[in-house]
Amino acid sequence: xxxxxxxxxxxxxxxxxxxxxxxxxxxxxxxxxxxxxxxxxxxxxxxxxxxxxxxxxxxxxxxxxxxxxxxxxxxxxxxxxxxxxxxxxxxxxxxxxxxxxxxxxxxxxxxxx
Amino acid sequence: xxxxxxxxxxxxxxxxxxxxxxxxxxxxxxxxxxxxxxxxxxxxxxxxxxxxxxxxxxxxxxxxxxxxxxxxxxxxxxxxxxxxxxxxxxxxxxxxxxxxxxxxxxxxxxxxxx
Numbered sequence: 001x002x003x004x005x006x007x008x009x010x011x012x013x014x015x016x017x018x019x020x021x022x023x024x025x026x027x028x029x030x031x032x033x034x035x036x037x038x039x040x041x042x043x044x045x046x047x048x049x050x051x052x053x054x055x056x057x058x059x060x061x062x063x064x065x066x067x068x069x070x071x072x073x074x075x076x077x078x079x080x081x082x083x084x085x086x087x088x089x090x091x092x093x094x095x096x097x098x099x100x101x102x103x104x105x106x107x108x109x110x111x112x113x
Numbered sequence: 114x115x116x117x118x119x120x121x122x123x124x125x126x127x128x129x130x131x132x133x134x135x136x137x138x139x140x141x142x143x144x145x146x147x148x149x150x151x152x153x154x155x156x157x158x159x160x161x162x163x164x165x166x167x168x169x170x171x172x173x174x175x176x177x178x179x180x181x182x183x184x185x186x187x188x189x190x191x192x193x194x195x196x197x198x199x200x201x202x203x204x205x206x207x208x209x210x211x212x213x214x215x216x217x218x219x220x221x222x223x224x225x226x227x
Contacts, residue, residue, distance in 0.1 A: 034215065043117070043203050043218030044156075089156070100169070101216075105155035 002027040004092050004104035012110045017080055021107045023073040023090030031095035035064050035075045038087045038106070047075070047088075077109075085111045115139065117206050117219035125225045131192040134222045138185050138206030144168075145187040146216070147179060150201040159202075162187055191224075199226045 004025045013019050025033070032051045036044035048057040048064040050073070056065045061078045077084055090104040118137040126132050138145050146169075147159040158171035162181035179189045185206075191198055201223050205216035 036218075041201070041221070041223065043205075043220045044216075045218070046215060049215060101158070103156040103158075 002102050004090055004102045006090050006104040006107050008107060010108040013080055015080060015082060015111055015113050019077050021075045021088050023104055025071050025092045027092040027094055027102050029095040031093040033066055033073050034091045036089040038089060044089055080111045082111050085109060117204055117217050119204050119219035119222050121222060123223045126194050127227055128194055130194050134189045134202055136187045136204030139217055142206035142208050143185050144207045145181055146205045147189050148203040150203055194226045196226050199224060
């Protein structure tokens with residue numbers, strides 16, 4: 001069964017600190033992996049997208065990594081800001097032509113002043 | 114460039130009523146998908162429309178239905194509302210059909226059933 005699991009479920013850090021969120025998946029065949037940021041009460045916004053051949057992708061203070069062999073991805077946030085408080089969702093796309101997106105349940109990040 | 118527009122933003126209904134939610138995709142986007150998001154379940158796929166045809170459907174009861182118009186705007190209808198239908202309903206659009214295009218989400222409609 002295709003699944004996407006994220007850890008931790010929630011995380012609290014102090015402003016200015018770094019953090020890393022994890023995403024493990026069992027989706028096969030694999031097409032691509034996206035990280036979304038969702039502010040409370042808003043729709044998710046895409047941060048990065050990576051295909052099979054890409055190991056790392058950055059978007060400002062956000063850096064995503066992908067290990068397609070171990071089927072793991074991480075999202076590293078550098079020098080966190082209060083505005084980083086949000087849910088971060090990992091989404092993996094199937095590559096079988098079924099146009100399926102498998103969503104993780106997200107990591108809820110809280111950045112404290 | 115306008116984003117994905119969902120209306121209304123908030124809605125309160127009573128059990129047994131029906132509700133219709135609207136989604137206007139980004140201009141030029143022909144694929145529209147609907148998701149239900151609850152705190153415990155995360156994002157759950159409802160259905161996807163492409164060129165006025167339902168292409169994929171999630172595991173939701175028949176009370177949940179949708180349609181897409183020729184201008185790509187989409188509506189979602191829920192009949193005989195239950196308390197458990199309270200959720201954030203998100204619409205997402207993409208330019209074509211396929212996983213390489215990527216979604217752009219709307220801000221959602223917060224439905225509360227009392």
